[in-house]
Amino acid sequence: MSLHPVVERVTARIADKSRRTRETYLARVDAARPQGPTRRHLGCGNLAHAFAASGSDKPMLKTGAGGNIGIVTAYNDMLSAHQPMEQYPTLIRMAARNAGGSAQVAGGVPAMCDGVTQGRTGMELSLFSRDTVALSTAVALSHEMFDAALMLGVCDKIVPGLLIGALSFGHLPVIFVPAGPMPSGLPNKEKAAVRQRYAEGKASRDELLEAESASYHGAGTCTFYGTANSNQMLMEVMGLHMPGTAFVNPNTPLRDALTVAATEQALRITHLGDDYRPIGRTVDEKAIVNAMVGLAATGGSTNHALHLVAIARAAGLIIDWDDLDELSQATPLLARVYPNGSADVNHFHTAGGLGFIIRELIDAGLMHADIRCVHGGDLRQQAQAPALDGTSLVWRAPPTQSGDTAIVRGVAEPFDREGGLRRLQGNLGRAVVKISAVAPEHRAIAAPAKVFDSQDALLDAFKAGALGGDFVAVIRGQGPRANGMPELHKLTPTLSVLQDRGQRVALLTDGRMSGASGKVLAAIHVSPETACGGALAKVRDGDPIRIDAEAGVMQADVADAEWAARAPSISDLSGNAHGLGRELFGLMRANVGTAEEGACSLFSNDVADDTLHAHR
Missing domain, CATH: 3.50.30.80 (IlvD/EDD C-terminal domain-like)
Structure with missing residues (x-):
């Protein structure tokens, strides 16, 4: 299927206006690729510090030739979406050993919950937490111990921050490993109705708390289609997940199998093998266009009008809201998930979910199928659905028909002629x-x-x-x-x-x-x-x-x-300027770019400065 003319035109425009900044970025990616295991370039004292507490992994890190994975984790047990990640490092280390490599937690990044801070003073730190996550990711990976990285994160500013930070280490293969949504609770429309009654003084605080608790009730991502779940869609259409990973529930055998598969794949795609897939080349103008199309087709979060600009800039790419608008007008709306409908992401996943939508968009020429996905194939393979055959992880073709046309539809019968x-x-x-x-x-x-x-x-x-x-x-x-x-x-x-x-x-x-x-x-x-x-x-x-x-x-x-x-x-x-830590973020407020530049405080020199200059 040939590309839709709007997709082709916008992609070419992004490539053209980003030519100088992208070339500079990729030159740095190529120059950073080491020869042999990365850790071997460290001095003996440096290396000894790095594996001093590594236990059974010490021989591999000391003398072995296998790859070493850096784990960057946003785990905390206040965020329901991140709580299941508590045991991920143990599982990842075991899977890496079994595959002939090793893994170390490189560092943690802060992970605030917008649901907790919503309407409170702490929400004034929320957007800048993205930039803080990016900085923390860079600190974690700065030890030059790693041949690949796994990013453990799900929620609003965290995944964009992890991705921006990872792109500063564009020579590393990077796979994102989520936790999945919590099982369905109180339907979102019922929760919203109680909120409205409370706003009118017709429901008590006890009634409101009961409704909220029945909606947000267990481990996993909140089930409405907000920024956190839009993040997972973006990672799929940009080829940064193992196929079909986004909406598998936490604490299930399938979820664990996908985490193991991500670990094994990360070791396969390092510079030590024959299928090197650095993230700096995976995230290109085609992947960014896929992200904008996916956002429009699913009615995703408005926050990504900021985040995608900042992510693109981290990869030396220049986009703006005109690009997003033009793509959205050419992209039909294929999903109705709350707040754009009554279904939650579990219902969406069961009805065909991202696999169905990705295949539909590829067949309509609205997505680039030929991006360099981390799983080793292209975007068409990204649309496959994971399953367990006994104890073996397998992938199957996405459904050819929607399981519920009130939730998911094909390009031939969309909910709206244009995106969200x-x-x-x-x-x-x-x-x-x-x-x-x-x-x-x-x-x-x-x-x-x-x-x-x-x-x-x-x-x-x-x-x-x-x-x-x-x-x-x-x-x-x-x-x-x-x-x-x-x-x-x-x-x-x-x-x-x-x-x-x-x-x-x-x-x-x-x-x-x-x-x-x-x-x-x-x-x-x-x-x-x-x-x-x-x-x-x-x-x-x-x-x-x-x-x-x-x-x-x-x-x-x-x-x-x-x-x-x-x-x-x-x-x-x-x-x-003061209170709840706001005084610590004064430098970010003073240096932040405009909303259309991604509202980012990080890009003030080098490639990013060129990007800003070209955009203005």
Whole structure:
């Protein structure tokens, strides 16, 4: 099947505008490839420190020729998605020994839970935790002991951070090893209904806690299709997982078999063998385009409008929201998973899941099948489904038909003619909007602005009965430089209540929403942000605001002369600088790029500096 012309055009455009930065990056990848086991280049004292506590692996590390795997783990037992990883290093070390190699935990990375910090001050550290994870990954791999790496992580900022860090060691083969989703609990729509009732004062805290606990009830990833599960989709379509790994439940024989298989494969694809697959060459412009198409086709998280830009930049590639918008308009929506539907990811997986969707997109020419996947094949093989035949791990062809057309559909009968994400632009700047969960009748609004400098100010206005009529809620001062760009998901129940009452409402902000962005129109990530003199600082209460997701328009309908004469009104941001560790992140806030540049604080020199210069 030939490539869809839009996919072909966007891929070529990315390759062209990234030519210089990508060539520089790949030259560094090639120069870093060692001869023989990496550890042999260390001095004797260095090496002795590195294997002093390695027990039965010491002879291999001291004199053997086998590969050594660095394990970078985001394990902690507060995150349900990461708790199953507690015993992964033991399993990986055993599998590596049996395959003639070795494995060591190279280091741990921080792993915060956005579900715990949602609506709290700690959420102001969330986005910068991605950059912290990337830095921690680099520290872990800096010991020059490793011939390959396994990344243990699942959740929101953690997988992007692990990937950005790993790309700085682009000469290493890297495989991502997730834990899988928890079994289905209270249906997400029922949980959302209790949240809305609580926002209206019609449900007690005890009722709300009971509903939340029935939804988030055990080990594994949260089952809605937010950023964590979108991460797993991305790793599949970029070829960084063993095939079909994303949504196998934790603590099952199949999950353990996949972890063992990832270990064995990591040793096969080192520079010591004949099938060397460094991550710097796996993550190319084709893999990045696959990621954007997969995001659109499944209605994935808006957070990846930031993360994919930063990931691409780490590999010397330049993308922007125009690329994402163009691909999304050409990609049909093939999945309905909460918040874009009532199903959770377990139902999605059972109905055919990613294997079915990847095959459909390849057959329609919407994905590059010829990427260099870590499992040794191409993307078509990535679509295979893992299973156990007795105790042996096998892969089978994906289903040819959807198991439930209310959840998964083929390209011939999509849920929508285009994907879930769009780019908006106008005199307010540029922004991202997720439309896959928004009903067509709510995808455009023309209404007066109600301006707030925090989400709590809006909630206070709601409680005071001051949010009557149609309006666009403008929440400003929420960008990465202002306060770390927190998610504003706390607003979802309140805005949903107003919309259900018959009011036309929308959100307009330089902050983030959530991987669980829902049924209310939300123009988010507005760039430039308020703290940098962005146009949201000019908006006043009552200004007519027009947002049209279908047309890609975001506009304050104020006379040009008046708009030009207005001085920006920027709120006092000093309260964001201290408390709960925020003072430690001042350097990141001061150096962070714009939302469309990935809201990243890491790229200020070398290849990344070239990337920024070319983009601007």
